[in-house]
Amino acid sequence: MSGAAGFVADLEGRVALVTGASAGLGLASARALAARGARVALNSRGGARLEEARRLLAADGADVVAVAADLSEADAAAHLVGEVEGELGAVEVLVANSGGPPVKRAVDLDDADWAAAIDGTFLFVPRLCRAVLPSMLERGWGRVIAINSVSARQPIPGLALSNALRPAVLGYLKTLSREIAAHGVTVNAVLPGHTLTERQQELARAVAKETGQTPDEILAERAAGIPAQRIGSPAELAAAVCFLASPAASYVTGQFLAVDGGLLQGLL
Ligand SMILES: NC(=O)c1ccc[n+]([C@@H]2O[C@H](COP(=O)([O-])OP(=O)(O)OC[C@H]3O[C@@H](n4cnc5c(N)ncnc54)[C@H](OP(=O)(O)O)[C@@H]3O)[C@@H](O)[C@H]2O)c1
Incomplete structure (x- = not known):
């Protein structure tokens, strides 16, 4: 079976929630998942860009809804997932993504910077996972894919908050992946380069x-x-997201896949 643009429809009918999806890597991932047959819920803080993204996917022929929620707020993830479940049914593929933290040097950071970044760069991932996991575990099938960064493996000058908190997300995901691997739910991340x-x-x-x-x-x-x-192009990152969401990746869990044109130098 083949979906839009000749893609294999290996996610036919699966419900995918992509957060931070009004633009950039989230939008490209949502489009690519929809092209493989997924029914897609798009999230961002809302406004014209989110509605434009919804229209774009609908014009591609996708079954798509848009739900506004600010993921830096503590209860946003639970409300968002509740709303998506009401519209499309239980979330089977979660792409956890949001805007990146501000450019700041480590020496300039105060407690307010840390608090905002812990909510906006770290905590939104466990909060989303907490909301989608019960139904994934009950069904014995699920895909959690976080859009992280090469900064988790190789700090980027001037991005102190990202350099500190992206690795924390990976530590959480690795732990989670091992706890739930026996239940048919995989947990991975993609690490975009530039x-x-x-x-x-x-x-x-x-x-x-x-x-x-x-x-x-x-x-x-x-x-x-x-x-x-x-x-790199957003579509190249989205292709890696689609692989991790696909049935072909059923035995891949706890992995962090850099999509970076060879930027990272280390072996691990
Ligand atoms: N592009 C790169 O080269 C690169 C490299 C490494 C890592 N990354 C990371 O990958 C992620 C995506 O990157 P990108 O380049 O696609 O970023 P982007 O172009 O800035 O897009 C960010 C998306 O997240 C949404 N968003 C921002 N804050 C949000 C919030 N609090 N709640 C819900 N949605 C929110 C934005 O939509 P609204 O404004 O409509 O809310 C937008 O759809 C970021 O975390 C970025 O730091 C990117």
Whole structure:
């Protein structure tokens, strides 16, 4: 069977919730999952961009709903999942994603920075998992995929909050994956390298301000430092998300897959 754009419809009828999905990597992941037959719930803080994303997927022919929720708020994940279950049924594939933390040096961080980042970069993942896991465990099938970052393995200068909290997410996911592996639910993460989205452009603008270069020059320098010699596309990251969501990845759990054009140098 084949779905939109000639993709294999290996997720036909599966309910997927993709958070942080009005733009960038979340939107690309949602589109790719829908192309494989998933019924998709898109989330972001809301507004015109989220509605535009919903329309885009609907125009692709997807069965799609959009639910606004700010994942940095403590009870947002539970409410979001409740609403999605009401609209589409139990969530079978969770893609846990949100906006990245601000650019800050470690020496400049105060308690308010940490508190905001712990909610927005770390806690939203366990909160989402807590909300979707009961039905996945009951059915004996589920996929949890977090969009994390290469910063978990190789700190990025100026991104102290990301460098500290992305590894915490992976520590949580690894522990969770082992606790529930026997129940048919896999837990993995993708680690994007430099991928062309609004976030990547925002980071380039922040560096450009400091160095006096243009954002395009920063992006070109970045590309030159990647073994593949280019910035990645959101669709390339989404392809890895789809693999981890697919039946083919049924024996892959507790893994963190870098999609980075060879940027990470370490063996592990
Ligand atoms: N792009 C890269 O090169 C790269 C590399 C490594 C890691 N990452 C990480 O991967 C994630 C996605 O990156 P991206 O480039 O796609 O980012 P992006 O272009 O900034 O998109 C972020 C998405 O998250 C949503 N969002 C932001 N805050 C939210 C909140 N509190 N609750 C719910 N939704 C929220 C945004 O929608 P609304 O504004 O509509 O809420 C948007 O849909 C980020 O955490 C980023 O740091 C990206």
